[in-house]
Amino acid sequence: MRMPAADPGLVSRRAEFLGALRRFVPGEGVIGTPEELAAYECDGLTAYRQPPLAVVLPADTAQVAAVLAYCHAQGLKVVPRGSGTSLSGGALPLADAIVVGLGKLNRVLEIDYANRCVVAQPGVTNLAITQAVAERGFYYAPDPSSQIACSIGGNVAENSGGVHCLKYGMTTNNVLGVEMVLIDGSIVRLGGRAYDAPGYDLLGIVNGSEGLLGVVTEVTARILPRPEHQQALLIGFPTVEAAGSCVAAIIDHGLIPAGMEMMDRLAIQAAEAFVHAGYPLDVEALLIVEFDGPRAEIDEHVSIVEALVARCGAGYLRISSSERERLQFWAGRKAAFPAVGRLSPDYYCMDGTIPRRCLPQVLRRISELSQTYGLAVANVFHAGDGNLHPLILYDASLGDQLDKAERFGADILTLCVEVGGVLTGEHGVGVEKRDLMEVQFQPSDLQQQQRLKCAFDPDGLLNPGKVFPHLCRCAELGRMHVHAGALRFPDLPRF
Amino acid sequence: MRGRCAFRICRGSEAVPATLRVTDASEAQHAIAGLLADGRTAEIVARATRRPYGRPLQTDAILDLRALSGITVYEPGELVLSAQPGTPLSLIQSTLAEQRQHLAFEPPDFSRLWGAAPDRGTLGGCLSVGLGGPRRPSAGAPRDHFLGVKGVNGFGQAFAAGGRVVKNVTGFDLPKLLAGSLGTLAVMTEVTIKVMPAPPSTSTLLLHGLDDAQAVALMGEALSSPAAVSGAAHFPAAVANTLPALRSAPGAVTALRLEGLPRSIGARLEHLTRRLAHYGGDCTLLDESVSRGLWVEVADVVAFAGASERPVWRLSTRASAAVGLARTIMQSLEGRYFFDWGGALLWIELAADSLAHQGIVREACIRAGGPDAHATLIRADEHVRARTAPLPPLAGSLAALTERIKAQFDPQRLFNPGRMYAEL
Numbered sequence: 001m002r003m004p005a006a007d008p009g010l011v012s013r014r015a016e017f018l019g020a021l022r023r024f025v026p027g028e029g030v031i032g033t034p035e036e037l038a039a040y041e042c043d044g045l046t047a048y049r050q051p052p053l054a055v056v057l058p059a060d061t062a063q064v065a066a067v068l069a070y071c072h073a074q075g076l077k078v079v080p081r082g083s084g085t086s087l088s089g090g091a092l093p094l095a096d097a098i099v100v101g102l103g104k105l106n107r108v109l110e111i112d113y114a115n116r117c118v119v120a121q122p123g124v125t126n127l128a129i130t131q132a133v134a135e136r137g138f139y140y141a142p143d144p145s146s147q148i149a150c151s152i153g154g155n156v157a158e159n160s161g162g163v164h165c166l167k168y169g170m171t172t173n174n175v176l177g178v179e180m181v182l183i184d185g186s187i188v189r190l191g192g193r194a195y196d197a198p199g200y201d202l203l204g205i206v207n208g209s210e211g212l213l214g215v216v217t218e219v220t221a222r223i224l225p226r227p228e229h230q231q232a233l234l235i236g237f238p239t240v241e242a243a244g245s246c247v248a249a250i251i252d253h254g255l256i257p258a259g260m261e262m263m264d265r266l267a268i269q270a271a272e273a274f275v276h277a278g279y280p281l282d283v284e285a286l287l288i289v290e291f292d293g294p295r296a297e298i299d300e301h302v303s304i305v306e307a308l309v310a311r312c313g314a315g316y317l318r319i320s321s322s323e324r325e326r327l328q329f330w331a332g333r334k335a336a337f338p339a340v341g342r343l344s345p346d347y348y349c350m351d352g353t354i355p356r357r358c359l360p361q362v363l364r365r366i367s368e369l370s371q372t373y374g375l376a377v378a379n380v381f382h383a384g385d386g387n388l389h390p391l392i393l394y395d396a397s398l399g400d401q402l403d404k405a406e407r408f409g410a411d412i413l414t415l416c417v418e419v420g421g422v423l424t425g426e427h428g429v430g431v432e433k434r435d436l437m438e439v440q441f442q443p444s445d446l447q448q449q450q451r452l453k454c455a456f457d458p459d460g461l462l463n464p465g466k467v468f469p470h471l472c473r474c475a476e477l478g479r480m481h482v483h484a485g486a487l488r489f490p491d492l493p494r495f
Numbered sequence: 496m497r498g499r500c501a502f503r504i505c506r507g508s509e510a511v512p513a514t515l516r517v518t519d520a521s522e523a524q525h526a527i528a529g530l531l532a533d534g535r536t537a538e539i540v541a542r543a544t545r546r547p548y549g550r551p552l553q554t555d556a557i558l559d560l561r562a563l564s565g566i567t568v569y570e571p572g573e574l575v576l577s578a579q580p581g582t583p584l585s586l587i588q589s590t591l592a593e594q595r596q597h598l599a600f601e602p603p604d605f606s607r608l609w610g611a612a613p614d615r616g617t618l619g620g621c622l623s624v625g626l627g628g629p630r631r632p633s634a635g636a637p638r639d640h641f642l643g644v645k646g647v648n649g650f651g652q653a654f655a656a657g658g659r660v661v662k663n664v665t666g667f668d669l670p671k672l673l674a675g676s677l678g679t680l681a682v683m684t685e686v687t688i689k690v691m692p693a694p695p696s697t698s699t700l701l702l703h704g705l706d707d708a709q710a711v712a713l714m715g716e717a718l719s720s721p722a723a724v725s726g727a728a729h730f731p732a733a734v735a736n737t738l739p740a741l742r743s744a745p746g747a748v749t750a751l752r753l754e755g756l757p758r759s760i761g762a763r764l765e766h767l768t769r770r771l772a773h774y775g776g777d778c779t780l781l782d783e784s785v786s787r788g789l790w791v792e793v794a795d796v797v798a799f800a801g802a803s804e805r806p807v808w809r810l811s812t813r814a815s816a817a818v819g820l821a822r823t824i825m826q827s828l829e830g831r832y833f834f835d836w837g838g839a840l841l842w843i844e845l846a847a848d849s850l851a852h853q854g855i856v857r858e859a860c861i862r863a864g865g866p867d868a869h870a871t872l873i874r875a876d877e878h879v880r881a882r883t884a885p886l887p888p889l890a891g892s893l894a895a896l897t898e899r900i901k902a903q904f905d906p907q908r909l910f911n912p913g914r915m916y917a918e919l
């Protein structure tokens with residue numbers, strides 16, 4: 001993975017920068033020693049590591065603004081960071097960049113039940129928002145598996161999802177407003193507590209912008225009343241095809257379950273061995289289908305699915321009869337990643353989305369690729385919305401296995417695009433899928449995205465080296481006059 | 496090949512803008528290249544049903560996308576539909592209905608409000624205006640269902656963004672930016688939206704005789720309950736009496752909609768009536784067809800259709816500020832109003848047209864609505880719309896950022912110049 005080359009001129013001025021940053025963020029808020037910087041050298045994609053020039057931990061919006069204005073004036077690159085759980089290397093530092101960590105901005109500022117929202121600083125964890133409103137029977141719907149650790153600011157930056165986003169949407173559908181500091185230090189408010197905002201939907205593009213457009217310093221998140229009841233079905237199938245056809249039958253019937261998750265044989269085995277969720281071990285695919293709502297509605301939906309399941313050739317069906325049992329069904333799925341992690345020293349989590357009808361074909365091809373590369377793969381799947389998480393097992397200490405795992409992963413994502421899907425459903429592009437962007441997008445598509453970046457950050461100081469396979473050259477894009485999609489700069493250098 | 500010259504043939508006198516009719520994406524791109532080369536501006540239009548929205552346009556040309564029509568992909572099982580932007584919304588809605596699906600964002604049709612015959616216009620127009628209907632709090636707006644786009648920017652360059660699957664975070668979410676941009680950023684040539692199963696049945700609980708404050712509190716409580724209320728509107732008596740669906744009930748009416756399986760609706764109704772009993776007063780239940788009719792009337796603001804000389808404002812605010820906002824405006828101006836979205840959307844029809852009401856309404860937003868309240872002048876004379884800002888103005892860094900974004904999509908201001916803001 002090549003990153004933009006560090007500017008030795010900037011690196012040599014480290015002491016000067018540290019001194020200046022300490023004027024804006026006093027005391028322990030500026031980190032510069034190699035030992036302490038090591039804690040920030042990677043995020044959840046641990047294969048790539050790079051200590052930054054310095055880490056700044058501002059304590060309020062004004063400090064963020066002062067730091068950004070300074071970096072802007074000095075031409076210093078900035079890498080925003082929440083909790084560092086990104087699986088795509090979005091928070092990977094650069095040797096000549098400042099990491100701006102939002103961890104100290106960790107207060108829930110206001111709970112507004114009348115307007116059903118919570119105003120939180122970006123470093124508040126996803127789960128903490130739900131916890132803050134649980135006593136009154138509310139929750140924040142997007143529930144990434146990393147929710148005890150990941151920050152709401154990071155969720156906005158990645159437009160994170162969770163197992164319930166089929167019914168309740170992704171982060172972008174559950175955030176009403178943000179406060180954001182632009183690279184020049186100006187502060188903008190996008191949205192608020194009203195449902196829509198004047199002008200262009202800038203909130204819509206900030207969600208999922210991976211730290212490239214600004215630093216989010218406050219988030220207004222919608223909260224929902226907890227459903228009265230939840231009930232889950234655990235369904236086992238002799239083939240992946242049968243499981244896929246059952247998912248299709250459920251959607252075709254007009255049902256949108258609260259969650260619909262699938263695991264393949266290896267994932268089932270690993271999860272069962274790890275948490276003893278009571279999963280059947282003689283099936284090729286396992287489906288968890290969850291409904292929420294009033295009792296009467298759940299009963300009706302469960303009986304519809306019971307009938308569909310029989311027709312899809314399921315060999316195993318259990319319906320949760322208690323909250324304990326429901327949570328047990330989920331325990332295996334929620335522990336699937338660490339469970340698979342026990343099978344092998346390392347694993348690499350992929351995140352493509354496909355049209356669901358292509359599932360059998362894609363899984364067949366993945367298993368062929370698994371043979372070719374000689375690396376095992378376990379599949380976990382947000383079946384309702386077609387978001388695949390193949391987990392490639394490898395051992396980084398063995399010669400070329402990391403390289404193989406990456407090539408295998410790239411093949412899987414390319415396959416997702418080929419069947420009409422996309423590179424990433426919820427984990428973001430980051431550095432990980434950056435060089436695959438041209439598989440999904442034409443040069444002119446990427447150019448339009450880069451133009452948007454130029455409107456926010458014309459000097460390309462915010463999180464460079466992420467998302468785009470080429471650095472933005474805003475001056476050239478501004479001048480460029482393109483006809484019929486033909487590029488004037490086909491030979492732009494890569495990193 | 497159709498070149499620029501072919502388009503020129505349509506040009507009439509200098510005062511009448513030339514109409515460029517395009518039938519596919521490459522013609523659209525070609526036409527735009529022509530505009531760019533000649534430095535001519537264009538109104539981007541299809542069925543023109545939403546023309547009264549925003550500021551009136553004076554352009555050199557009209558880029559007519561009506562013939563860029565047709566559903567290109569519909570996969571009910573994948574919950575996605577792709578279509579060309581000129582596709583009539585009515586065709587999309589009837590196609591979805593055949594598969595028991597629908598557009599969950601319930602696009603409003605303001606034609607009657609604007610004194611025209613009902614016409615839902617086109618999918619492209621609906622996305623470009625970007626307004627959601629009564630289901631906004633629970634199901635979102637067009638932005639939340641807009642998955643992918645192909646278009647041509649003001650550089651004459653074709654581009655695509657988003658995708659054709661319901662879950663996607665690859666690259667910037669440009670469809671969201673285009674939703675509600677009033678055709679000022681790019682000419683869309685194909686769009687992909689998320690479609691959802693239509694609820695099998697609908698029922699509406701009416702509560703009678705509440706004042707505004709009680710009603711907004713009640714709607715808040717209903718929306719805070721697990722009953723999955725998918726519509727919450729309050730009509731003071733002056734408005735309730737004019738709605739066909741409510742005519743039988745004199746006095747103020749608060750309406751709560753429940754959708755889903757009949758048994759589920761029954762259970763939720765029971766829950767709601769129990770929970771809301773402390774507000775007292777009578778309640779009635781609307782049957783399926785009257786209920787459906789009512790929410791179309793709410794979405795389309797039928798209550799204010801008719802007297803087309805009266806200005807109509809649409810105010811978006813936090814629900815907790817809505818009653819104070821309405822009161823503040825009604826202290827200075829004469830008119831009628833009702834609340835949708837549990838109070839977070841306030842519709843006002845004023846008694847007579849004048850320029851002064853703009854200042855009063857906007858000032859009230861600032862004083863009584865809170866920092867996020869904003870007002871859009873939905874119905875007004877063309878000369879009023881031309882001389883003022885019907886859309887809520889932007890200030891400071893946000894205005895500057897908006898102009899920079901426009902410049903990155905359409906630097907020559909070819910597309911709908913001035914439609915959103917005079918300077919954009």
Ligand SMILES: Cc1cc2nc3c(=O)[nH]c(=O)nc-3n(C[C@H](O)[C@H](O)[C@H](O)COP(=O)(O)OP(=O)(O)OC[C@H]3O[C@@H](n4cnc5c(N)ncnc54)[C@H](O)[C@@H]3O)c2cc1C
Pocket residue numbers: 043044079080081082083084085086087089090091102122143144145146149150151152153154155156157158159160161162163210211212214215216217337426427463
């Ligand atoms: C075990 C595990 C399970 C996971 N499960 C899921 C899952 O189910 N669904 C899912 O969607 N993701 C999942 N993730 C991925 C990850 O947790 C999410 O992407 C999360 O939103 C990242 O939040 P963070 O605070 O850790 O952000 P970071 O990793 O610190 O940063 C992520 C990106 O956001 C930017 N950023 C962070 N904060 C800000 C800010 N305040 N302003 C601007 N930019 C900012 C960074 O620059 C970076 O590009 C999982 C990760 C792990 C390790």
